[in-house]
Amino acid sequence: MKFVTVSGPPSSGKTAIILQAIDALKERRFQIGVVKFDCLVTDDDKLYQKRGVPVRKGLSGALCPDHYFVSNIEACMKWGLEKDLDILISESAGLCNRCSPHIKDVTAICVIDNLSGIGTPKKIGPMLKAADIVVITKGDIVSQAEREVFASRVRQVNPKAVIMHVNGITGQGAFELSTLLAQTEEINTLKGKSLRFSMPAALCSYCLGETRIGDEYQMGNVRKIDLSSKPTAEGPKPLTLKIFLIRLALMRLASPERWKSCLPG
Amino acid sequence: MFARLTDDHLDDMGLTLDQLRSALRDYVEGMGALQQEIDTVEKLTIRGGFNKDREAEDFELDLIPGQITCIVGPTGSGKSRLLADIEWVAQGDTPTGRHILINGQVPDAKWRFSIEHKLVAQLSQNMNFVMDLSVEEFIRMHAESRFVANVDEKITSILVQANELAGESFTADTPITSLSGGQSRALMIADTAILSRSPIVLIDEIENAGIDRKKALALLIKEEKIVLMATHDPILALMGQRRLVIKNGGVAKIIETGQAERDNLEQLEILDRKLMALRHRIRQGETLETI
Numbered sequence: 001m002k003f004v005t006v007s008g009p010p011s012s013g014k015t016a017i018i019l020q021a022i023d024a025l026k027e028r029r030f031q032i033g034v035v036k037f038d039c040l041v042t043d044d045d046k047l048y049q050k051r052g053v054p055v056r057k058g059l060s061g062a063l064c065p066d067h068y069f070v071s072n073i074e075a076c077m078k079w080g081l082e083k084d085l086d087i088l089i090s091e092s093a094g095l096c097n098r099c100s101p102h103i104k105d106v107t108a109i110c111v112i113d114n115l116s117g118i119g120t121p122k123k124i125g126p127m128l129k130a131a132d133i134v135v136i137t138k139g140d141i142v143s144q145a146e147r148e149v150f151a152s153r154v155r156q157v158n159p160k161a162v163i164m165h166v167n168g169i170t171g172q173g174a175f176e177l178s179t180l181l182a183q184t185e186e187i188n189t190l191k192g193k194s195l196r197f198s199m200p201a202a203l204c205s206y207c208l209g210e211t212r213i214g215d216e217y218q219m220g221n222v223r224k225i226d227l228s229s230k231p232t233a234e235g236p237k238p239l240t241l242k243i244f245l246i247r248l249a250l251m252r253l254a255s256p257e258r259w260k261s262c263l264p265g
Numbered sequence: 266m267f268a269r270l271t272d273d274h275l276d277d278m279g280l281t282l283d284q285l286r287s288a289l290r291d292y293v294e295g296m297g298a299l300q301q302e303i304d305t306v307e308k309l310t311i312r313g314g315f316n317k318d319r320e321a322e323d324f325e326l327d328l329i330p331g332q333i334t335c336i337v338g339p340t341g342s343g344k345s346r347l348l349a350d351i352e353w354v355a356q357g358d359t360p361t362g363r364h365i366l367i368n369g370q371v372p373d374a375k376w377r378f379s380i381e382h383k384l385v386a387q388l389s390q391n392m393n394f395v396m397d398l399s400v401e402e403f404i405r406m407h408a409e410s411r412f413v414a415n416v417d418e419k420i421t422s423i424l425v426q427a428n429e430l431a432g433e434s435f436t437a438d439t440p441i442t443s444l445s446g447g448q449s450r451a452l453m454i455a456d457t458a459i460l461s462r463s464p465i466v467l468i469d470e471i472e473n474a475g476i477d478r479k480k481a482l483a484l485l486i487k488e489e490k491i492v493l494m495a496t497h498d499p500i501l502a503l504m505g506q507r508r509l510v511i512k513n514g515g516v517a518k519i520i521e522t523g524q525a526e527r528d529n530l531e532q533l534e535i536l537d538r539k540l541m542a543l544r545h546r547i548r549q550g551e552t553l554e555t556i
Contacts (some may be wrong), residue, residue, distance in 0.1 A: 027360070115395060118406075129288075142395050143449075144386045144457045145407040151380040152410040159295025162378045172345055175360065176353045176377075 001080055002087045002184045005101045007127045008111030009120070010093050013137035015044045016168025017111055018089055022053055023171070024178035025087065033085040035076040037069050037092035037101075044091070054083050065092070066099035066199050073101075074190045081188065087181060100126035102196040107184040110161075113138040114150050121153040126197035128154070133180060134161045137168050296412075298381055306330070306384075306464040307368050309491055311351070314362030316343070316515025322363075324516060326509075330464065330489040333482060335502045337495075338511030344495050347511060348467055351493075352385045353377060361514065385493075386461040388453055389469035394441040400424065400452065401437035407460050419459060426484055427455035432475045447475015454481045458488040468494040471501065473537070474544070479504070500537055503530040 008014045015036075022032050033054040036044050040059065048055035056079060060068035069092055080088035092101050102108035110131035112124065115138050121128060128134065134154050139147050151163055162180065166173035204220035267282060275281065280288070308329050313322030328334055336344050346361060354365045354376045367376065375382045396403060404423050408416045420437070428434045431451035435444060444452060450471065457466055466485055471478045471494075482504055485492050496502055503526050510518040543553060 118396065139387075140389065141391055141393060143392050143453050144388060144461055145403070145453070146394065146396060148380075148383075148386075148461065149407055149410045151383075155295055155380055156292070159291040163380050170345060172349055173352075175349065179358065 001077075001085055001186065001188060002107075002181070003077060003080070003187050003190075004087065004089050004107045004109060004181060004184060005103060006089055006091045006109045006111060007093065007101050007131075008135075009113075009116065009124065012111045012113045012116065013168040014091050014093070014111045015047060017135055017137060017166050017174070017177070018091060019047065019051065020166065020168060020171040020174035021178045021181060022051065022089075024175045025181065028178065028182060030086040030182065031084065032087045032089065033080050033083055035073075035079075035088065035090045037065065037072075037090065039065050039093070054085070064199075066101060069101050070195060070199070073103075077188075077190050087184075098125055098200045100130055100195075100197050102127070102130045103190065103193050104196055105185070105193060106187060106190070107132050107181070108196070109133045109135060111135045111137060112154065114142045114147060118146075118150055118153050121150070121157045124157070129158050130196040131158060131161050133177075134158060134163045135166045135173075135177065136163065137166060139165045140167055140170070140172075298379065304382070306491070308366075309351070309384075309465065310364075310366035310369065311347075312364040312366065313516060314355075314357070314359075314364070316361075316513045316517075318513060320515065322361075322515045324519060326519065328465075328491045328493075330491050331486045333486070333492040333494060333505040335494050335496055335505035335508040336511060337497060337502065337508050342511045343514035344511050346514065347509070347516070348385065348493065351465065352383075354384065381462060383463050385465045385467050386457050386463035387467045387469070388450075388457060388471075390472060392453065394444065394449060394452075396441065398441055399437065400435065400439050400441055400444075403441050404456060404460070407456060411460065411462065413460070423452070423455045423459050426459065427452040430454060430477050430481050430484070432477070445475055446472065450476050451481070455484065458484045458490065464489075465491045465493060468492065468496075470494075470496050470498065473498065473541075500530065500533050503527065503533065 006014055006018060025032055034048050036042055036055060036057045038059055042057055045055045045057040058072055108131045110128045112128060114136060136151060154163055164173055164177060166177055204222050205218055210217050308327050311326045313324040315321050338344055350359050350361055350363045351365055353359060354372050355363045357364055376384055401420055404420045405416055408419050413419055424437055431448045433448060435448050471481060478501060494501060502508060503522055506522060508520045509516050543556060
């Protein structure tokens, strides 16, 4: 089975591009399935169902979406194998711009749209930086010059990627994208593979359900914003995980009440 | 510089020193590639494949810079597929089985995959400017993204050309988002003609308002572009050297513009000018009781 990760900012056109590519791949007699990852709500699975594409969705809810992705993707892979798919596509929104679902040795696509502004390629980070294929959408409504400038900004962030223009509405470019998908390597397990980028660390009292604001409620991996006028070269040091866990243990011993109030639910 | 980076910095970026080094190397190489001159396309050959009923198209057509080729046919007939075949430099690997040759040769893969070797620049009716910039800032940004040397010269020549094409003039300080439809189209065409690297320009109709279409095409030809134009406008269609008639996913016929048609073009242009003059009178608040 071939496996591809597709990510991109919300509303950039991921689902439209995947649907167009699926139509082209079906003509080539490929069996395709999709796993859609999202945070709170998604109806995209219905769009896939309508086309007769086997689909599963995962909503991360109160968990960090990318952590949720990485802890479930191996199971999704097994589902795809059981369904006897030729190609499994995982679709996820890159949510905090510091994460990316891209896995080493697995073809990674980032979808980004011309309307998002030319500063956007720089802001997106690993999701774009570490992609093999960058698909730029909504090219039919901006000028040629803006398309060229946008593509060159993408190129600055990711000099190695194949950059393609695909139109999610007319499907222009989708056949070509499907050719690249059809050429990806066969892969049967993700066990032992690793993410291309480490995920941002959190692990603080807010991870455990704390909602109150104020220094006394903040524990663990907390970083303070620098509001002084002169820019400092070095940001404040975040706590290491070890120190955090020790503090957490100490808190549990010293004030069981507060410990309990920190727990979710 | 590398030595001054702390582990925390790297951690924030999710990088190791080695990854950073190789990313920097890729960046320098990539930016170097953007500065290279694009290979010249002296001839683009389309070798026919087949239509939706698998009937052979049976044609081979050479397009050379300075020529205008019109594409006609109803919506859904396969016009976009033809353009996509050109853009992808198809090698029998698209649904039409067409082949595209550049300078008579099977082209290098770079024409498919590198943005600096993008074959086709597109101009269509739906396109708008979305950036919040003045005309000058906009052209400068486009020029800089291509690492063009004489930026100020380009800005002046694009501005002059665009004003030649547009019915109503605009200045370097005008915000691009407040340009009229005709002015936007004029700026897009002048900018594409002078600053875009792509040797082929695809035009999807040029509306007959606020822009001198004849001058627009002349500018593109002067800049040695291969012009492909999807149009059903009689004047534009007759301005082309030939028309590709698309039906059922394939090129059904190639019509060369003959002398009789060219003579009629003059008639059509007289009619067009007359209509434009009436339009002008309406704009000036006049009546059309006598025409």
